[in-house]
């Protein structure tokens with residue numbers, strides 16, 4: 216996709232209405248829209264330096280960052296504040312909500328997989344809470360014969376849940392340990408039309424996170440896989456059920472960390 220124009224200080228080039236429409240059509244039909252060569256090599260260099268510093272602080276083990284503090288201190292802040300990205304996701308949000316208006320609030324996170332804990336945080340199939348997910352690959356292992364940590368996506372498996380209760384029930388049905396083991400099976404993935412996608416740093420990847428079950432495959436223990444994730448538009452934000460669901464998510468993250476005897480930060484998603 217070729218850039219249309221660029222706003223001063225915006226790391227991303229703006230897209231025309233036609234380009235956003237093509238992105239939207241691709242997400243609807245194949246489950247994923249790709250904005251190619253969206254971020255510059257200089258931006259990737261800065262993001263990788265940030266990841267290197269964070270790895271030093273996390274004993275070179277898996278970590279994830281959530282909330283606003285990490286973002287303010289990271290080069291990813293420029294993506295979060297991008298006018299071009301905001302225009303794009305606002306249009307996509309109106310489309311996926313089919314006339315229902317929601318606030319396109321944003322939650323940004325960073326996930327860096329490496330070591331044994333990185334393996335444990337792989338193939339954990341889930342739906343996001345937000346309608347639009349933008350995945351920004353920053354470091355992807357690319358060694359022949361080794362797993363790259365590809366994204367596995369079951370495109371548009373469900374609609375946008377009409378209530379927080381329905382969302383939680385559906386998530387419990389597909390995200391529990393027993394069923395997760397099934398989603399990992401290549402045969403099950405073929406039955407449900409799952410797509411295995413290699414992520415290329417520089418591109419941005421868009422999908423309907425609340426509609427598409429997804430997870431990353433593991434990469435080799437000694438490699439590093441770093442991504443930033445920008446989620447937009449939680450249709451059930453602010454409710455009691457949502458807070459309970461957030462607490463449950465934090466509990467599961469802490470349990471994973473305890474099993475590996477590694478302390479990891481967690482926060483609301």
Ligand SMILES: [Fe+2]
Nearest residue numbers: 342343424429
């Ligand atoms: Fe996700």
